[in-house]
Amino acid sequence: MRIPKGHPRYHSLQVRHRLLQGLRDGLVTEAGLIAQGRGEAFDYLLGERSPSEARRAARAAAALLLQARRPVISVNGNSAALAPRDLARISRLLGAPLEVNLFYTSATRERRIAAHLRAHGAPTVLLGGGARVPGPAALGPRARVHPRGIAVADVVLVPLEDGDRTGALIRAGKKVVAVDLNPLSRTARTATVTIVDNLVRAAPLLAETLRGMKGWPEERLERAARFDNRGNLDRVVERMVRRWTGIRR
Amino acid sequence: MRIPKGHPRYHSLQVRHRLLQGLRDGLVTEAGLIAQGRGEAFDYLLGERSPSEARRAARAAAALLLQARRPVISVNGNSAALAPRDLARISRLLGAPLEVNLFYTSATRERRIAAHLRAHGAPTVLLGGGARVPGPAALGPRARVHPRGIAVADVVLVPLEDGDRTGALIRAGKKVVAVDLNPLSRTARTATVTIVDNLVRAAPLLAETLRGMKGWPEERLERAARFDNRGNLDRVVERMVRRWTGIRR
Numbered sequence: 284m285r286i287p288k289g290h291p292r293y294h295s296l297q298v299r300h301r302l303l304q305g306l307r308d309g310l311v312t313e314a315g316l317i318a319q320g321r322g323e324a325f326d327y328l329l330g331e332r333s334p335s336e337a338r339r340a341a342r343a344a345a346a347l348l349l350q351a352r353r354p355v356i357s358v359n360g361n362s363a364a365l366a367p368r369d370l371a372r373i374s375r376l377l378g379a380p381l382e383v384n385l386f387y388t389s390a391t392r393e394r395r396i397a398a399h400l401r402a403h404g405a406p407t408v409l410l411g412g413g414a415r416v417p418g419p420a421a422l423g424p425r426a427r428v429h430p431r432g433i434a435v436a437d438v439v440l441v442p443l444e445d446g447d448r449t450g451a452l453i454r455a456g457k458k459v460v461a462v463d464l465n466p467l468s469r470t471a472r473t474a475t476v477t478i479v480d481n482l483v484r485a486a487p488l489l490a491e492t493l494r495g496m497k498g499w500p501e502e503r504l505e506r507a508a509r510f511d512n513r514g515n516l517d518r519v520v521e522r523m524v525r526r527w528t529g530i531r532r
Numbered sequence: 533m534r535i536p537k538g539h540p541r542y543h544s545l546q547v548r549h550r551l552l553q554g555l556r557d558g559l560v561t562e563a564g565l566i567a568q569g570r571g572e573a574f575d576y577l578l579g580e581r582s583p584s585e586a587r588r589a590a591r592a593a594a595a596l597l598l599q600a601r602r603p604v605i606s607v608n609g610n611s612a613a614l615a616p617r618d619l620a621r622i623s624r625l626l627g628a629p630l631e632v633n634l635f636y637t638s639a640t641r642e643r644r645i646a647a648h649l650r651a652h653g654a655p656t657v658l659l660g661g662g663a664r665v666p667g668p669a670a671l672g673p674r675a676r677v678h679p680r681g682i683a684v685a686d687v688v689l690v691p692l693e694d695g696d697r698t699g700a701l702i703r704a705g706k707k708v709v710a711v712d713l714n715p716l717s718r719t720a721r722t723a724t725v726t727i728v729d730n731l732v733r734a735a736p737l738l739a740e741t742l743r744g745m746k747g748w749p750e751e752r753l754e755r756a757a758r759f760d761n762r763g764n765l766d767r768v769v770e771r772m773v774r775r776w777t778g779i780r781r
Contacts, residue, residue, distance in 0.1 A: 303562055313552055316562055320569020321576075324714070465573070467776070524773050527716070 295323060295331060298365065298483050305364025309395045312387055315361045318443070325464035326481050328523045333488060336519045337480035343510035344440070344460040344476045345492040350504050351438035351458075354379040357411070359386065362442040362482055363396045367403035369486030373440070374405050376493045382432035384411035386448075433457075440489075441474075442482050449473045462486075466519040476510055479519045544572060544580060547614065547732050554613025558644045561636055564610045567692070574713035575730050577772045582737060585768045586729035592759035593689070593709040593725045594741040599753050600687035600707075603628040606660070608635065611691040611731055612645045616652035618735035622689070623654050625742045631681035633660035635697075682706075689738075690723075691731050698722045711735075715768040725759055728768045 302319050305311035348354045356374055358381050363370070374381050381400055383393045390412065397408040409429040428434045439452055442462040449470045452459050461474035462485045471477040478485045496507070551568050554560035597603050605623055607630050612619070623630050630649055632642045639661065646657040658678040677683045688701055691711040698719045701708050710723035711734045720726040727734045745756065 299563075299566060302566075306562060313555060313562075313565055314548075316565035317548060317551075317569035317572065320566035320571070321573040322569070323566065324570040324573030520777065524777060528769065528773060 295326070298481075299323075302361065302364050305360060308364075308399070309392055310364050310399055311360040312392075314387065315359075315364075318361060322443075322464045322481065325466075325523075328527055329464065329479070329481075329519075330526055331481070333480045333484045334519060334522055336515050336522070337478050337485060337488065338492075340476055340478040340510070340512075340515055341485070341489050341492045342496075343508055344478060344489060345496050346499075346504045346507035347438050347458055347460060347476060348377055348379070348440060348493065349496060349499070350501070350508060351377075351379075351436075353436050354438045354440065355409075355432050355436035356381045356440045357384045357433060357442075357444070358382065358396065358400065358408075359384065359443060360392065360396060363399055365482050366442070366486035367400055367405070369490050370442070371400060371403050371405035372490045373486065373493060374407065376490065376497065379440075380407040380409050380429075380432055381405050382409040382411045382429050384428065384433065388412040388427070438475075441470075442486065444470050466516045466523070471516055472513070474512065476512055477516060479516065544575070547730075548572075551610065551613050554609060557613075557648070558641055559613050559648055560609040561641075563636065564608075564613075567610060571692075571713045571730065574715075574772075577776055578713065578728070578730075578768075579775055580730070582729045582733045583768060583771055585764050585771070586727050586734060586737065587741075589725055589727040589759070589761075589764055590734070590738050590741045591745070592757055593727060593738060594745050595748075595753045595756035596687050596707055596709060596725060597626055597628070597689060597742065598745060598748070599750070599757060600626075600628075600685075602685045603687045603689065604681050604685035605630045605689045606633045606682060606691075606693070607631065607645065607649065607657075608633065608692060609641065609645060611735075612648055614731050615691070615735035616649055616654070618739050619691070620649060620652050620654035621739045622735065622742060623656065625739060625746065628689075629656040629658050629678075629681055630654050631658040631660045631678050633677065633682065637661040637676065690719075691735065693719050715765045715772070720765055721762070723761065725761055726765060728765065 302311055354377050356370060356379055358370060370381060383396045393410045393412055397410060400408050409432040411429050412427045433439055436457055438458045440460045441449060444461055449459050449461055450473050453473055458475040461470050461477045462482050463471045463477055464481060465471060466479045551560055603626050605619060605628055607619060619630060632645045642659045642661055646659060649657050658681040660678050661676045682688055685706055687707045689709045693710055698708050698710055699722050702722055707724040710719050710726045711731050712720045712726055713730060714720060715728045
């Protein structure tokens, strides 16, 4: 696909290209392409840049992850295709494993995603479904989580998730950091901290924030982790609505 | 894909299934899946039902199409996969050909789409790209239009279009009826009449409206065709924003 440099949506088309490559490489599913389209629509309403609310959420998220005893990063096909290098960097900064955990489970696809993440610098990749571990019943349809990964995690970073899953993690007593472009989604409203942003911007933003806050004393992290997620989401909604009604004129 | 009947998004997942089948049958492209996702996001903001603005637009659209000397219905992979039977019905009601006209031209895909439309009752299907006719320069990248189709049409119905294309048709002096879920898109703002609705609801709505208005005297159609497209679009935006801020509470 040739994309002319001057195209008004050059950057978004480049990202899309990464996802189509992911489909060809067997990382991404067709349902993943539709999910990407849904994200694109909300990103368009966001103006295709990180709002200040995303930066505030990234700070609270970084504090939660740095305080965690066992942080785990849950990865699916889309997130692996879109931001493998930044997810690997977050994994190294936290000393936290990446766990491949798919909605449509497939051992082949899991292995491909793991290889892709390792090729982009991820030191530890666990296979959630491959491990065939009956997880806590509360985790629902995707109960198969890795025994040294999500099963025992206290904070889980879930970029690009479905609402059912995030609710199950919360009910299982875990804290969840979500990246979601829809500030009204169940995932966004249910997570402990939601970064409303495109993953291709949110992943480097979070990595940079983690790098800056690493080594902070416990009580400073404690303060930074205090966060009104609903209030922050409401401000993103207001921002989108302002932009939306502004475009009209 | 098994979809439980009680799933909150049962209907939207069924529609998605139709599109994935279209991909398997070679009608739909991967870019088409992403476009579907974008539509889903706006349909979610619309509450997944036809707003009264869509009914008003369908009335003006029907009047334009019934007054046309040479109406043509432009069809792409997604619209053929989503609403083949209703598009065929609109074609019969108007005595207007369907013209397969693709963004990513492919003779094989065009033939498959045409066969699919015929199997669903379409009497006349023209192949826009297959005809290799140098259309008017104003039609831009997709200049290949059929000499007895879009090339000579005065009113073109374009369900699910990209903005570049609609602008080119308008500049070529044609009236355009568009179906688009994004009331702020270039297509929506550029078209003569825009029905902001999901094609799976808009196509039967337009067919029903055409059936009801067929045989109306010329001056009654003339009055019905008068339409403030921008004003109508603004009302849809306001409706979406009301719903959007309402969900929050």
